[in-house]
Every structure is written in structure tokens, then in C-alpha cells.
Amino acid sequence: DMKVTQMPRYLIKRMGENVLLECGQDMSHETMYWYRQDPGLGLQLIYISYDVDSNSEGDIPKGYRVSRKKREHFSLILDSAKTNQTSVYFCASSFAGRSDYTFGSGTRLLVI
Amino acid sequence: QEKVQQSPESLIVPEGAMSSLNCTFSNSASQSIWWYQQHPGKGPEALISIFSNGNKKEGRLTVYLNRASLHVSLHIRDSQPSDSAVYLCAVSTYGSSGNKLIFGIGTLLSVKP
Numbered sequence: 736d737m738k739v740t741q742m743p744r745y746l747i748k749r750m751g752e753n754v755l756l757e758c759g760q761d762m763s764h765e766t767m768y769w770y771r772q773d774p775g776l777g778l779q780l781i782y783i784s785y786d787v788d789s790n791s792e793g794d795i796p797k798g799y800r801v802s803r804k805k806r807e808h809f810s811l812i813l814d815s816a817k818t819n820q821t822s823v824y825f826c827a828s829s830f831a832g833r834s835d836y837t838f839g840s841g842t843r844l845l846v847i
Numbered sequence: 848q849e850k851v852q853q854s855p856e857s858l859i860v861p862e863g864a865m866s867s868l869n870c871t872f873s874n875s876a877s878q879s880i881w882w883y884q885q886h887p888g889k890g891p892e893a894l895i896s897i898f899s900n901g902n903k904k905e906g907r908l909t910v911y912l913n914r915a916s917l918h919v920s921l922h923i924r925d926s927q928p929s930d931s932a933v934y935l936c937a938v939s940t941y942g943s944s945g946n947k948l949i950f951g952i953g954t955l956l957s958v959k960p
């Protein structure tokens with residue numbers, strides 16, 4: 736079954752806590768992405784990973800970092816979460832150079 | 848930075864009608880244009896793409912692209928209640944961080960039985 740799996744689906748954290756969002760895919764896609772989606776702003780690209788340990792900043796990388804140690808797994812880390820990082824976070828993957836991304840179902844993060 | 852704008856913000860059509868969604872983008876050199884569908888609580892799913900001027904038809908979906916006017920439209924024939932969702936227009940661009948999709952905010956389509 737070809738899919739992108741995100742864990743957890745829902746998360747509540749206090750301001751200042753560290754947050755780890757995890758994403759896995761079973762399609763051997765080289766490229767993986769982290770987006771956040773906010774009302775009125777749409778989907779905004781946080782980071783792109785072209786393969787293991789080959790990551791690039793997207794349009795809004797401040798306050799985030801990523802880790803990709805295996806092709807099928809891509810993590811988003813928020814060090815000392817802030818309330819303005821409350822959002823829905825989507826992971827996606829694709830074959831290199833392709834634009835038909837496969838998205839996960841999202842992680843809904845609330846920072847209080 | 849590429850800008851993608853969609854209209855209308857929301858659209859209500861009766862079952863069986865044609866749904867027409869619009870999208871404008873800012874860079875005529877953009878690569879392909881994609882339409883994604885997003886149901887509540889789910890991630891976006893790729894529906895259809897177009898690269899060349901003109902139209903492309905897949906099933907009940909037709910996409911029209913006019914690069915000169917920086918405009919693309921999506922038309923859904925014989926709309927069904929199951930088509931109710933947010934439709935996202937996305938433009939594929941090459942930049943300093945490689946190939947990436949820039950998304951519009953979306954059009955909320957409601958198809959009433």
C-alpha cells in the first residue's frame with residue numbers, strides 16, 4: 736500500500752518544549768517535504784530533503800530543523816516550541832523532479 | 848517568489864452542474880501547473896496537471912492553461928457531492944532550493960444534492 740504515514744496525528748505541547756514530528760513513506764521516493772498549513776496562508780514549504788542527509792531550507796525554515804537518516808523516514812524538529820508554531824503539518828514525498836506529491840494526513844500541533 | 852491566487856474562495860453548485868475554478872500565477876516561466884484536492888482532515892491529493900498552453904481532459908476534469916494571461920482553470924463536469932472538497936492550485940518552480948510546488952490558498956467547493 737503506497738502511502739505517507741505521519742505520527743502523531745494530534746499533539747499538544749507547552750511553549751518551550753521540544754517537538755518531534757515523524758514521517759515515513761514506503762514508495763522509495765527520493766524527495767521528501769515538510770509543509771505547514773494555516774487558514775488564509777495555505778501550504779507553506781518548511782524544508783525539502785533530496786535524499787539521506789541532503790536537506791535544503793524551504794520558504795519558512797526559521798524555528799525548525801529536520802533529520803533524514805533513512806530514505807523512508809523524515810523528521811521535523813521544533814526546538815523550544817512557540818505558540819505561533821500551532822498549525823497543521825504535512826509531510827509529502829515524490830520521485831526526484833516530480834510534482835505529483837503524495838501527502839500524509841497531517842499532524843495537528845497545538846502549542847499552549 | 849512565485850505567487851498563486853485562486854478564485855472564488857468558495858463555490859456552491861447543485862449536483863450535476865459544472866464547477867469552474869480559477870487560478871492565476873505570477874511567472875510565465877513556471878513549469879507545470881497542478882490541481883490538488885483536499886478533503887477535511889486529509890492531506891492534498893494530486894488530481895491533474897498541465898504544462899502546455901491549451902486544454903487537457905481526464906474523465907470529468909478539464910484544465911485550461913493560458914501562459915500569456917498567467918491563468919489556469921479547472922472544470923468539473925457533472926459535479927457530485929463526493930467532489931465537495933478544497934481544491935488547491937499549485938505551480939511547479941525551480942529555485943535555489945530545487946524543484947518545489949507553490950500552493951494557492953484554495954477554493955472550497957460544495958456540491959449540493
